[in-house]
Amino acid sequence: MAAKALYQLQNVTKNFHLEGGVIEVLRGLTLDIAASAWVALVGRSGSGKTTLLHLLGGLDKPSAGHIQLDGQDIARMSAAQLTSLRRQRIGFVFQSYHLFPELTAWENAVLPALHWGRDREAAYQNARQWLHAFGLDDRLQHRPRELSGGEQQRVAIARALVNDPDIILADEPTGNLDAAAARGILDILKNVHLEQGKTLIMVTHDQALASQADRVIRLADGPPPMPRTAVTPAVAREK
Numbered sequence: 001m002a003a004k005a006l007y008q009l010q011n012v013t014k015n016f017h018l019e020g021g022v023i024e025v026l027r028g029l030t031l032d033i034a035a036s037a038w039v040a041l042v043g044r045s046g047s048g049k050t051t052l053l054h055l056l057g058g059l060d061k062p063s064a065g066h067i068q069l070d071g072q073d074i075a076r077m078s079a080a081q082l083t084s085l086r087r088q089r090i091g092f093v094f095q096s097y098h099l100f101p102e103l104t105a106w107e108n109a110v111l112p113a114l115h116w117g118r119d120r121e122a123a124y125q126n127a128r129q130w131l132h133a134f135g136l137d138d139r140l141q142h143r144p145r146e147l148s149g150g151e152q153q154r155v156a157i158a159r160a161l162v163n164d165p166d167i168i169l170a171d172e173p174t175g176n177l178d179a180a181a182a183r184g185i186l187d188i189l190k191n192v193h194l195e196q197g198k199t200l201i202m203v204t205h206d207q208a209l210a211s212q213a214d215r216v217i218r219l220a221d222g223p224p225p226m227p228r229t230a231v232t233p234a235v236a237r238e239k
Helices: 049-056 081-087 105-116 120-133 149-161 179-196
Strands: 007-018 020-034 037-041 064-069 090-094 169-171 199-203 215-220 235-238
Touching: 007 049, 020 179, 037 105, 037 169, 049 064, 049 169, 049 199, 081 090, 090 149, 105 120, 105 149, 120 149, 149 179, 179 199
Parallel strands: 037 199, 037 215, 090 169, 169 199
Antiparallel strands: 007 020, 007 064, 215 235
């Protein structure tokens, strides 16, 4: 029996209006993503990988088409509805960590839960449990400048998980790390996916990393250099 479709994309197009013309990054993109899958989005720079990830996370809206999440068209949701969706269901992991430099590791990890009105004591306990799971017990009171890149990314993953989302969207999560730190981050994400059944959708340039995913979606033929008005937009291809 086929796995339930979590995301269903139908004829999704995304345009960017810039000086010199319209850049059409995605055009007519149609695909399904199963619940609890690990999906790697690959392709050359500019092919639309991060754009697609932002659309899946409700950080941006398509210019045309439909993006359904469990049957709800998130492309038609209001800003308030998208905010609630991200709070309840989606955790983001970025290449550049996006930690607040003035906050400790513990404070950075707990921040989303506090922001959305969770019980303060329970939120701190949950964040500490994730940091403990990631081997950061002795780094709780350290600020980002006192942490290695791999440690900062582990804090960022703890932050993404603190509200217990069922979807993790990761944009080049190992892109700024050396090989050893990258393996550690990959192991963490893999375990979260396998042990907790979370859907993991990851943008990566690393073919070795992508090969470990359940499914690889290759975005090809991104837009040409500016200025242009005619473009060759991204097309999804399976491995």
